[in-house]
Amino acid sequence: MSVFHDKHILLGVTGSIAAYKAADLASKLTQSGALVDVILTAAGEKFVSPLTFQSVTGRRAYADQDLWGNEAHVIHVGFGKSADILIIAPCTADTMAKLAHGIADNLLTVTALAAQCPLLIAPAMDGGMFDHPATQENLARLKERGATIVGPTQGHLASGLSGVGRMVEPIEILGYIRLVLGRNGKLARRKVVVTAGGTQEPLDPVRVLTNHSSGKQGYALAEAALASGADVVLVTAPTALSAPVGARVVPAQSVQNMLDAVIEECRDADALVMAAAVADFRPADPAAGHGGGGAHRMPALEGADFAPMQMSREPRRERPIGPVAAPRRGGRGPLPGSLPRSRRGRAEPRSRGAAAQGGQP
Ligand SMILES: Cc1cc2nc3c(=O)[nH]c(=O)nc-3n(C[C@H](O)[C@H](O)[C@H](O)COP(=O)(O)O)c2cc1C
16 A cells, blocks of 8 residues: 555645646645645745645645634644645745744644644745755754755756756655655665666677566565665666665666675665566677677578577576575564575575566566
8 A cells, every 4th residue: 555545645835936836746646545735825826726736636725814714723733733744845935934933924834833744845946045045044944853855956947047946846756755754664774675677688889688677566666665664775777767766776787787786785685675577698798899780680580691699598596695684773673574594595596597586567
């Protein structure tokens, strides 16, 4: 089940041109199973209407006048108590200053002051505002109090200037929210190594022998481990995917690269999940230069004067790579389902190839 399932998420939207992206974030969170309540500041409402958020979350969106409505007290204190996380995206310099100094003059900032949940802020601001010492001081103060600050990034700004101030994209913010929600999960303080993607065996300096693995399975497993609080190392063959936020990525092109990386990373790992599709064979003698259609033409091509390619089978390993042989960090016991230490060295390897990986298209 997703870490977002049935989580009560408060999303504050402030007066930045990036406010339109908050609708996408609210939609993604809702699709992931979260219950999303949106609170707009008066300036935020100038950019996007509450109706937009109501439409994507299926729940009422709140604006500043709700602070003075009949349920005012219930709203901000109730929100503050029940929420699993408060996200402010985009967060203006103005709202950041209010949060840093405990100013509570609108529904969002009153709620933030009453909230007992983690706070995640995605600042967005234009030309020089982010670099201003006042903003930097406020940022440092909020960080010190434990807030998670995501971005901003460098790039084109609404004013036409270029600099640091762009709000991080919703899909990436989602990754950070996953980390915050999962940080006390079942795998907290555990190191989990995940392999992913289809390995590539060089035929010559420009061509490779590979397979159709997309890497999606391994990346999803890495994401799931992150959502349970694990420290994740993703040993990945080349893929077209973006690495999950929070994973440490170790690129590995060939089977040998992957094996070396896995052995190295498993020295202190608690678990190894092998989802990569590794080659069973590699060219015995990769060409030093580009063959130009000559030396390494594939045997399956008919009617040509080709030379069959010599392949070497990847050696079978008699022993498992041996994840989880390391002592538990923080004195915690073995992971459920892992082998007792005395048996780890004798466990049967799986049948295929060096790292016995189960690939997927
Ligand atoms: C077109 C426009 C774009 C703005 N964009 C930003 C922005 O990206 N970041 C920011 O800090 N302020 C921005 N502002 C200024 C804020 O809207 C203003 O400081 C406002 O008081 C913020 O109120 P709030 O923090 O309660 O939403 C912008 C203003 C306008 C008119």
